[in-house]
Amino acid sequence: MKKKLVVLTGAGISAESGIKTFRDSDGLWEGHNVMDVATPEGWHKNPALVLDFYNQRRKQLKEVTPNAAHYILAELELDFDVQIITQNVDDLHERAGSTNVLHLHGELLKVRSTVNPNYILDWTEDLNFGDFDLQQQQLRPHIVWFGEEVPALEKAVELTETADFFAVIGTSLQVYPAAGLIDFTRATTPLYYIDPKPISIKNLRNPLHLIPEIASEGMKQLKNVLFEFI
Structure with missing residues (x-):
């Protein structure tokens, strides 16, 4: 599996x-x-x-078109059960080939x-x-505008709770409730945080792996790390 x-x-x-x-x-x-x-x-x-x-x-x-980070996430489906939770309203993940994308904040093309x-x-x-x-x-x-409920949040929490690996890519972790998802990971689940200007995460239980790079470069590094677990 x-x-x-x-x-x-x-x-x-x-x-x-x-x-x-x-x-x-x-x-x-x-x-x-x-x-x-x-x-x-x-x-x-x-x-x-x-x-x-x-x-x-x-x-x-x-x-616009998907970039390398989007494509690498799609390629990882060959070896992992990849579930994407995105704060973005664009369809770049889908256009890159990802098949499991949950949009927390709605979709521009709907x-x-x-x-x-x-x-x-x-x-x-x-x-x-x-x-x-x-x-x-x-x-x-x-x-989903500011001040409105996030209907997909419950599903996002369910996915987070079952993660073997959890990655955060290109988000400031300032927008709630999405930023609070990491609190629902299992304590043993490693967290990979890709951002050129990562913030400090307080009270984190998980093993944290910082990758201070832009998304495309960070995903190249994360791909190599994950393949060590196959």
């Missing part, structure tokens, strides 16, 4: 593909205050701005009803006013 590698990925892994993060730029995301484009309050205040913002992100996503959170559609083009669900209610981006 393959050993289970559970991976938590954040904005840093997509940044190498050209998708900008907001944590490195004083709360701005592509020039916008995140409170204006990534909160329910922002949606109610100016839905036109929010729709345009995510339409632009959708267009941007079509112009939309959902404003009244029925379970009515979700695949969506690759612009989302406009007048795009309705079956009850003639406006559709919105399928994004």
Whole structure:
């Protein structure tokens, strides 16, 4: 039976593909205050701005491609049971070939009803006013905004609890509840932390292996380490 590698990925892994993060730029995301484009309050205040913002992100996503870190994670499925938990809303993991990807914060290429959170559609083009669900209610981006519940969290915890290896790639470990997932690993599970500017992790029980590199270089090193366990 393959050993289970559970991976938590954040904005840093997509940044190498050209998708900008907001944590490195004083709360701005592509020039916008995140409170204006990534909160329910922002949606109610100016839905036109929010729709345009995510339409632009959708267009941007079509112009970028997965990088080496994404591809290495996909290749590891040959030898490990790889389960990816991502804070990212892009589809770069899937496009690289990963087959088990859990999106904590929603997906850019999906939309959902404003009244029925379970009515979700695949969506690759612009989302406009007048795009309705079956009850003639406006559709919105399928994004978990700040202040909203994280429906996939329970599944993420279940995966984390069963990990033989747990890797954190390209995330500042500042956004909760995702940052708290490491607390659900077994005490004997080794933790691999890939980030060029890793933060110190307090009260960590696990064996910690720091890899202070960008995602693509760090994944090359992690791959070699993991193969020692095969």
